[in-house]
Amino acid sequence: xxxxxxxxxxxxxxxxxxxxxxxxxxxxxxxxxxxxxxxxxxxxxxxxxxxxxxxxxxxxxxxxxxxxxxxxxxxxxxxxxxxxxxxxxxxxxxxxxxxxxxxxxxxxxxxxxxxxxxxxxxxxxxxxxxxxxxxxxxxxxxxxxxxxxxxxxxxxxxxxxxxxxxxxxxxxxxxxxxxxxxxxxxxxxxxxxxxxxxxxxxxxxxxxxxxxxxxxxxxxxxxxxxxxxxxxxxxxxxxxxxxxxxxxxxxxxxxxxxxxxxxxxxxxxxxxxxxxxxxxxxxxxxxxxxxxxxxxxxxxxxxxxxxxxxxxxxxxxxxxxxxxxxxxxxxxxxxxxxxxxxxxxxxxxxxxxxxxxxxxxxxxxxxxxxxxxxxxxxxxxxxxx
Numbered sequence: 020x021x022x023x024x025x026x027x028x029x030x031x032x033x034x035x036x037x038x039x040x041x042x043x044x045x046x047x048x049x050x051x052x053x054x055x056x057x058x059x060x061x062x063x064x065x066x067x068x069x070x071x072x073x074x075x076x077x078x079x080x081x082x083x084x085x086x087x088x089x090x091x092x093x094x095x096x097x098x099x100x101x102x103x104x105x106x107x108x109x110x111x112x113x114x115x116x117x118x119x120x121x122x123x124x125x126x127x128x129x130x131x132x133x134x135x136x137x138x139x140x141x142x143x144x145x146x147x148x149x150x151x152x153x154x155x156x157x158x159x160x161x162x163x164x165x166x167x168x169x170x171x172x173x174x175x176x177x178x179x180x181x182x183x184x185x186x187x188x189x190x191x192x193x194x195x196x197x198x199x200x201x202x203x204x205x206x207x208x209x210x211x212x213x214x215x216x217x218x219x220x221x222x223x224x225x226x227x228x229x230x231x232x233x234x235x236x237x238x239x240x241x242x243x244x245x246x247x248x249x250x251x252x253x254x255x256x257x258x259x260x261x262x263x264x265x266x267x268x269x270x271x272x273x274x275x276x277x278x279x280x281x282x283x284x285x286x287x288x289x290x291x292x293x294x295x296x297x298x299x300x301x302x303x304x305x306x307x308x309x310x311x312x313x314x315x316x317x318x319x320x321x322x323x324x325x326x327x328x329x330x331x332x333x334x335x336x337x338x339x340x341x342x343x344x345x346x347x348x349x350x351x352x353x354x355x356x357x358x359x360x361x362x363x364x365x366x367x368x369x370x371x372x373x374x375x376x377x378x379x380x381x382x383x384x385x386x387x388x389x390x391x392x393x394x395x396x397x398x399x400x401x402x403x404x
Contacts, residue, residue: 029188
């Protein structure tokens with residue numbers, strides 16, 4: 020738990036250490052089916068009645084149920100979250116969410132963004148790792164599922180010994196401990212199997228794809244396979260990449276007739292992660308990509324000036340401070356850190372680690388990780404009318 024008494028509210032995050040990266044090919048989307056069944060009849064009216072809000076999601080490495088509640092409603096939150104952990108959904112509920120997953124698997128999406136990619140692009144980025152699931156076989160895999168397997172997945176992965184409970188906000192330690200023991204202490208533990216993560220090759224080679232998707236202007240996506248804080252042996256190099264991805268590169272990009280880049284780098288994956296850059300371009304995509312590689316070579320060759328370094332560190336630090344300053348950010352990040360085997364104290368060390376990055380660190384990180392052998396490139400054009 021984490022005390023923060025600035026507001027008369029708290030966030031309670033219940034995170035299960037299971038997601039799509041735990042699924043075998045014949046189990047695709049089973050984590051999402053189970054999560055949706057568990058929260059199928061969640062008491063939204065009670066949450067709203069006390070002035071709270073509710074969120075849930077199923078991701079690659081975790082599934083999460085989060086409550087935002089006013090001070091004094093901790094017991095209400097724990098009643099709701101422990102009820103989900105004890106629940107045994109009916110066959111009809113499981114069947115309904117299973118059918119929904121089958122229908123969704125047959126839908127074709129043309130959506131694209133700086134952080135959400137097409138299945139074909141994901142296949143190039145993640146082939147060989149536990150994060151890759153073939154979209155072609157998903158419908159057939161779902162249709163081969165059965166209720167016995169879905170129910171077994173729920174009993175196996177959704178017990179208290181495979182969960183992390185984080186409370187951040189206007190709460191007292193004694194109350195959190197007492198209510199946690201009361202509502203979660205007697206729930207039967209599950210027999211959690213070992214599902215090791217399969218890492219893909221660190222330098223799989225240059226990959227490129229051209230697609231016509233839902234974008235108004237031509238978009239270039241360049242994604243580098245890089246270690247996460249879980250898999251790296253050099254965490255300082257990842258902090259250097261964070262600083263680099265926050266650097267003010269707009270003038271260099273606009274000078275090359277490219278839009279200012281948007282960047283993203285998740286850090287708490289249980290497997291490797293990616294640093295993605297997205298920018299709009301005009302004209303020939305090959306020329307635009309060549310401009311990008313030339314700009315990157317300048318970064319590798321020329322150390323950041325002190326002013327550039329200070330600005331980049333400030334940007335990276337402010338981004339994290341803004342997240343860590345929210346109760347939802349605190350509870351989610353601590354949950355992810357613990358779930359993936361990292362010390363929760365990293366949430367308080369991150370800013371100091373960013374501030375210790377030097378120009379030499381940035382050059383070395385760029386030379387090591389931002390190379391063609393780690394790159395997947397997408398030329399994304401508007402759909403033809």
